[in-house]
Amino acid sequence: MRLKPGCETPGVDQRPQAAAGVKRPGFPVRLSPDAGLPSATRRALGTRATDDLKPPQSKAALAGLQQPMPAGVGLDSQTVRSRMVEKLARQGVRDALVLAAMGRVERHRFVDTALANQAYEDTSLPIGLGQTISKPNVVARMLELLRQGNEDRLGRVLEIGTGCGYQAAVLSHLASEVYSIERLRGLHDRARENLRQFRLANVHLLFGDGMQGFAKGAPYAAIIAAAGGEAIPPAWIEQLALGGRLVAPMQTAGGQQALVVIDKTAQGIRQAVLEAVHFVPLKSGTV
Numbered sequence: 001m002r003l004k005p006g007c008e009t010p011g012v013d014q015r016p017q018a019a020a021g022v023k024r025p026g027f028p029v030r031l032s033p034d035a036g037l038p039s040a041t042r043r044a045l046g047t048r049a050t051d052d053l054k055p056p057q058s059k060a061a062l063a064g065l066q067q068p069m070p071a072g073v074g075l076d077s078q079t080v081r082s083r084m085v086e087k088l089a090r091q092g093v094r095d096a097l098v099l100a101a102m103g104r105v106e107r108h109r110f111v112d113t114a115l116a117n118q119a120y121e122d123t124s125l126p127i128g129l130g131q132t133i134s135k136p137n138v139v140a141r142m143l144e145l146l147r148q149g150n151e152d153r154l155g156r157v158l159e160i161g162t163g164c165g166y167q168a169a170v171l172s173h174l175a176s177e178v179y180s181i182e183r184l185r186g187l188h189d190r191a192r193e194n195l196r197q198f199r200l201a202n203v204h205l206l207f208g209d210g211m212q213g214f215a216k217g218a219p220y221a222a223i224i225a226a227a228g229g230e231a232i233p234p235a236w237i238e239q240l241a242l243g244g245r246l247v248a249p250m251q252t253a254g255g256q257q258a259l260v261v262i263d264k265t266a267q268g269i270r271q272a273v274l275e276a277v278h279f280v281p282l283k284s285g286t287v
């Protein structure tokens with residue numbers, strides 16, 4: 001089966017365990033109570049008894065899920081996102097912080113208005129210049145892998161491939177600082193425009209070739225790439241903190257792409273190759 005770019009297929013769950021005895025770089029500040037404790041999980045999952053009892057907002061959102069919805073109508077509702085989060089949980093995403101963050105970010109504000117009514121479906125969407133925003137399930141899966149073994153927020157995170165800025169916005173709720181780099185000027189500008197309304201002070205958008213990483217922000221507690229190359233660029237490994245983790249798509253021997261998880265430990269680099277994915281290509285230089 002041929003996959004569309006960004007239309008990734010989760011395979012067998014082979015999640016690597018956090019390295020024994022290796023403390024992943026964390027963040028000393030605890031999150032506010034609504035970010036990850038059981039009540040937040042409930043909120044993220046939308047299981048609050050009152051959620052479905054609040055007309056007219058939830059009725060409008062429900063109606064919107066059942067039939068094509070004019071752009072903008074019903075999408076502001078938390079209920080629409082809660083349903084997406086519920087589905088993510090059913091698909092196996094367990095991390096309460098990731099679920100809460102996915103529930104907070106308004107994905108429809110990152111895509112073209114003509115596509116906004118598909119924003120909470122589990123599908124990848126075009127974001128212009130031949131690039132795609134990954135489907136929610138893949139974003140959540142990668143963020144869960146990135147955070148594995150951390151109870152609190154991550155420290156500084158580097159994202160390669162800002163695209164429309166959606167994943168950077170989700171990351172802003174999971175990390176102390178997010179450095180996100182994009183090689184296409186048009187998308188870098190669009191992401192800046194998209195993110196402005198959210199006033200996320202900890203997201204730093206950079207225009208440049210992410211294959212070089214961003215040395216000024218290093219070392220990073222975590223690095224995540226939304227584009228896949230033939231190999232993991234050495235700069236990423238260099239800029240990863242000891243105890244840090246990198247999650248990226250990478251070409252495998254058969255010419256396919258798979259998710260790769262790399263842990264930088266005191267004993268060296270540990271790499272796990274997980275399920276097949278299909279991301280846009282990692283390219284060098286800027287345009």
Ligand code: SAH
Pocket residue numbers: 127131132133134160161162163164165166167168181182183184187208209210211226227280281282283284285
């Ligand atoms: N995380 C994004 C997904 C963007 S798709 C989102 O939420 O929208 C992947 C992006 O990686 C594309 O925008 C592509 O231009 C970018 N990309 C590819 N190679 C790159 C490189 N070397 N440096 C920076 N960005 C790169």
